Amino acid sequence: MKFIQLFFLTMEPIIDYPDRVKIVLDELVRNFRNYLRGELVGVYLHGSLAMGGFNEESSDIDVLIVTQDKLVLEDKKVLSQIMLKLSIKAPANGFEVSVVTLENLRNFIYPTPYEFHFGIDQLKNFEEGNVDFTSGKTDPDLAAHFVITKERGICLLGLPIKEIFPDVPRGYYLDSVIRDVEWSYERIIDCPKKGKLDVPVYGVLNFCRVIALISEGIVTSKLEGGDWALENLPERYYPIITEALREKRQSGTAEKIDAGLIKDFAEYAIQIIRNAK
Numbered sequence: 001m002k003f004i005q006l007f008f009l010t011m012e013p014i015i016d017y018p019d020r021v022k023i024v025l026d027e028l029v030r031n032f033r034n035y036l037r038g039e040l041v042g043v044y045l046h047g048s049l050a051m052g053g054f055n056e057e058s059s060d061i062d063v064l065i066v067t068q069d070k071l072v073l074e075d076k077k078v079l080s081q082i083m084l085k086l087s088i089k090a091p092a093n094g095f096e097v098s099v100v101t102l103e104n105l106r107n108f109i110y111p112t113p114y115e116f117h118f119g120i121d122q123l124k125n126f127e128e129g130n131v132d133f134t135s136g137k138t139d140p141d142l143a144a145h146f147v148i149t150k151e152r153g154i155c156l157l158g159l160p161i162k163e164i165f166p167d168v169p170r171g172y173y174l175d176s177v178i179r180d181v182e183w184s185y186e187r188i189i190d191c192p193k194k195g196k197l198d199v200p201v202y203g204v205l206n207f208c209r210v211i212a213l214i215s216e217g218i219v220t221s222k223l224e225g226g227d228w229a230l231e232n233l234p235e236r237y238y239p240i241i242t243e244a245l246r247e248k249r250q251s252g253t254a255e256k257i258d259a260g261l262i263k264d265f266a267e268y269a270i271q272i273i274r275n276a277k
Contacts, residue, residue, distance in 0.1 A: 046152070110176075237261075
């Protein structure tokens with residue numbers, strides 16, 4: 001894997017959350033603190049809300065919970081009920097919450113084991129009680145979450161971020177974000193080949209920020225990656241990037257984009273990204 005030197009764009013923590021988000025975040029922290037008590041090491045916000053790119057209609061709330069020890073089955077069942085209740089009060093895309101142990105931060109391995117994970121894509125399974133809590137599981141996405149948390153995250157409760165989050169090796173971080181990009185690429189390629197389509201905001205801006213990482217070693221949010229792309233990528237792709245940024249900032253404002261241009265951009269981006277492996 002090619003060597004990439006990373007530079008992080010630093011910002012002041014974003015603390016002016018929308019009222020609805022602040023209320024549900026406060027409740028999440030209170031619930032986890034009251035249930036886990038001495039087992040709770042900390043609650044940490046990352047993703048778009050921490051990095052200044054949150055959209056109440058399209059973004060989820062990304063949270064990492066760190067515990068002293070592994071969770072038992074009863075813990076996972078209780079946390080499931082907590083998250084189901086909080087999801088009713090959350091913005092449209094809800095939460096993505098992962099629970100990891102302090103041991104797995106201090107002795108980082110890739111992909112990283114986790115104790116509990118809750119996301120909107122699993123909501124139905126949680127509601128129906130169809131989640132497997134007994135098998136040990138790992139998640140390659142956690143490497144990227146740890147990087148963003150360490151450089152741009154916000155400690156909502158507990159030990160300071162710098163004290164417990166690991167320095168993730170560059171190769172693992174790159175592999176983590178490339179896996180996510182491949183997922184986006186497959187969905188774009190499966191779209192119709194002709195006509196006008198809604199801009200695939202997540203995929204387009206993900207391409208942009210990963211190319212920024214590969215090209216200049218900078219770690220960005222989706223919005224920052226899109227802004228970087230407008231200054232550094234070929235001009236023919238500006239319409240798709242511009243509309244993706246417009247939609248990310250305010251849902252329902254983007255114009256439809258030619259399907260051929262979307263697929264062309266996806267092919268252009270994936271070649272750069274795959275060549276970086």
